[in-house]
Amino acid sequence: MSDNPENTDDPNRPDQPPRSDGAGGDQPASRPNEGPTDPRPLGAQPVQAQRQSQGQFQQQLNQLQQQQQQRSATNPASSTIEPIGSGVLADYQPAGKGYDENVDQSGTPRPKWRQLDQLLGKVGAEGMERRRKQIRRMVHQNGIAFSSYGDPKDRERHLQLDPIPQIISSDEWSRIDSALKQRATLLNMILADLYGPGKLIADRVLPAEVLFDHPHHQVPYHGLPLPGDRHLHFYGAELFRSPSGEWWVVADRTDSPGGCGFALENRLAISRAFSNEYRKCNVRRLAPYFLAVREHLASLSTRNRDNPQIAILSAGIGSASYFEDSFLARYLGFTLVEAHDLVVRSGLLMLKTLEGLTPIDVLMRRQQGNYLDPLELGGGAPGVAGILQVVRDGNLVIASAPGSGLVESPVFMAFMPRICRALMGADLQMPGVATYWGGEADSLELILDTIDDLALLPAFRQRTVVGMPVSQRKLVDPQAMTRDERIELVRNDAAGWVAQERIVRSSTAVWKNGSMASGYLSMRSFLVAKDESWCSLSGGLSRVSDTPSELIHNPFQKGGTKDVWVVSSEPVEQVSLLNGVSGPLSAQQGGGFLSSRVAENLCWLGRYMERADATARMLRAVVLRLTGEVSPAESIELPALIRALAVEGRIDAGFAIKEISSQLPELDHGLAISSLDRSDPNSLRSLVERISSLAAQVRERLSADSWRIVQEISDDFNQCDAEQCDLTDLLELTSDLVLDLASFNGLISESMTRTHGFRFLNIGRRLERSLQMIALVKNCLLQKDVAESELLEAVLEIADSIMTYRSRYHANPQLPAVIDLLLSDEKNPRSLAFQLVELNNNLDSLPGNQDRTQFPVERRLAMDALHSIRMADTEQLGASHVQGKTSPLMELLGKVEELLPQVSTEVSNRFLVHSGPFNQMISESLPGPQ
């Protein structure tokens, strides 16, 4: 039917059956594949042509108004609707022939959309475009990314957020809300039964193999004493709207559903960009859901009711959900932890903090549960040995309970209607996509007969866990197979596959390339347990794609998202979400302890920042001399500087050997290539990438502005193509980096509270700056018998001390004075002595160091270093160097250079070492007596 030319011409599409607006009440649920299977876009050719040729919004409007009138004339149904000419949907053409979210079949905006249609119409095309860009910036700055931070191959995967929200009326929402609460309750009942009495299997409602052949079925999950028999605390439902306008469930997420953090970030961006429109539309707030999460988790603590310690367990920086984990931790005020931050002691789950072990009462589990306890569940994935026994002892509640992911396998979709009747004596309020399991003889026959109309999915959802083998079924893509191959696949492993009816999702308006376009929608909803029932997020995370049937079950996949507005007819409580954020939630912010891991990351962040700073300053000095007035070949100091860069591994060692004049063009290019080489861990770019990765891991400790600086640094480098980068670009890049790092340090010292976190960042900085200063002096000044004044000046410039020197000496630099200024002048904030003083001060403030009767080892080592510098007559040492006796000064620097890494090791041993990876004990072999 799609080749019927009339279809593309007639905006009213008379071949479509009439559809009701909204869900179909108590009418029997229609099958989701009722709709057209090939809904190619009904491009309204005239409109698009006009848009391209003219691009003027007002002109478009005029023409569209005319067109609208024509539509009204041909469609009596829409003649009763008020004129909508100025609405943003006026030139909207739905992509598919199924249900459309925004307009009815006559092209008239649906009632729930009328107000926003008019409001956005007033914004105009240019306004929309401007706001789209604002939103993109906000999304970028907030770091809504789902890739692993600092992984160069995974860059630029920020979520796209469409400026046009999805609207759901409050009536419609209450039906969704009720249906999802029923489903969440049911899923929890299934878990309680399967990990408990197993009546569903005993009574033949569910085949035994659904449990016993489930790859994630683990016997240690059986019989855990869970308060209220609650396994499921968080539930995510993947929904789509069928051609008949009803919502259907396409997948359940019960292990650790992701996406609610993205939904909230989306809301923050949209409500800022469209603050006026947002206020007028009576949009329900998202904050109550997050408050409910807080309250629910706090209510779970059995051991410590008054002041429960709640932590969010993340799989770490390498996992797709890390952004959301850290966002939730910041937003909810919980401590973000990883498995190796935790240890079981005295029957309690403990967090390793700088002050020692702190018990955790409630763990919000965002790490997949399959290998949570390496003692009982085996496996090589990170986990906490003995954690299940803590649950058994009643000293810890994990939400959701380990093993709750069992029921998100598609095979359960095939049984949900039956299970619902068996356990609840009722029908599902919201149908699921028709799903057939190959393990049942009747279904298998049906699958093989109608395989062309069905989508094959592995029956058991096996999450890929770092360190564990990938399921074989995950490695094949049935959708890419021929019919025969698919039949073969199912025949050989019938119980391993389910078939789902191919779904046709509703179309929705999106803003694309400066005008209105259309895509296909799916929506993820979120629920959190609340007392005996559930609380849903009044909104959600919608995703838009270009094809109607594509199965998007993963919110972290690349693609467009939408904010979901549940709109009321009455005004909602007039508290803006932003007030909600800084009001009740953060007022309760606890989570005051600093985990050892975060302290370590802060320390390394400080170190990498200083290392990048020193490298950028050195590179800048070289570039200035390569591009300066004096010919590089005649520059006296250049060879020493290049040599110093090569010694530190920042540029290829080859550059240091040859004469400058013989390699000038290569040097120009090579400097940029070496500095921007991602594959070299010592290059400036790699240092910057380490900074973004470390900053991301301590983000909950950084202010929004500090985080933005890190983002900007990262962006500068990402936008820079090594092949195209010339010396001018490199000069700008290094200068900007020096400035950005300085502002970062400024913000830190002005706005970061003087907690242990601050101290660790500072210890890292002081250690590294000391080492960098020693390297600078050794590599640049002490390699020759006589350091020329040009070289001395360059070193003062790199060490940011040239102004001090000039104001003090009014003369050409001389080695003794330079050495004194750079090494022992405690008033010079760049000097080695200054760093050592600061290092000692910071070490002194670490936990437990105040009440000690004697200095701890790291403090003694740091004092030794400081005293060595203080006791040395550096001026004299500098002077003796001129006479060709290099050794005393070299010895002094060598000593400090040896002491500092020891300080670092001691600090690490005392405060930072967390449990290493667990090894499985070898098992007794069984020769067996005969």
Next chain:
Amino acid sequence: MQYSITHKTTYDYGDVVPECFNIVRLSPRPIADQVCESHELTIVPEPAERVKRTDFFGNQIEQFSIDSPHSSLTVTARTKLKVTSRVIPAAASSPAWETLVVPQQQGEIDLLSTQLAFDSMHIRSRPEFGKYAKVSFTHNRPIVEAAIELTSRIHEDFKFDPEATVVSTPVEEVFQKKAGVCQDFAHFQIACLRSLNLPARYVSGYLRTYPPPGKPRLVGADASHAWVGIYCGPEIGWLDFDPTNDVIPSLDHVTIGWGRDYADVCPIQGVFTGGGKTLMSVSVDVEPEA
């Protein structure tokens, strides 16, 4: 029969172990024909925590953790118990094996036995295992009769050879080599039964050994042993078979516990940090008391 059993396991680590967590399964399970008189578990160094519990299969296990640095670990179980002779049902009157195939066709499904017909970590059903079993499991044959024959055949066909396999050798390879130790034979027999959809379990314990005539019994030269339990219907229940020795266990067998396969009943299982290269030594002494 009265036994005094000592089971000592020593781990020597090449490097310091800062912490370890372990599960010990050395306490004999209280069953009808076996009474445990005393059981004592000594752990050196002294654990920070010890807790006893019953696992999913009803075995008595003990969990312990050590959180101070140590470079060796010794776990010694001393057990005194009494074994009475088991009643062995009349093989010919046991139910036809087909009636026990899982899932049962009628009535409520028995979860405990049903689950033991499914694949487990070390044991996967295969058509070739089913084919091997079918030689004994002929049409309508009483299950005990068929199981006795299968046990004998495995004993005949497979060579006892500790060099042929290791703890992790898959059943497929055992079948190919037709050689192995008690664990391999038990796994293989279970695999045969499960390939026919019959519930079967792995039983872990000890066996009394007899010194060669005229020689004294060697102390500490015994070992853990393993055999098979087969579900023979609601009346008989579970009946044990020892393919390594081609017997139905009775007075010479001491039961510790059972599970789906070795992984569920492994005597000591655990995780530790650090440690470097680890050496493990085990000595078992099963002393019959007059």
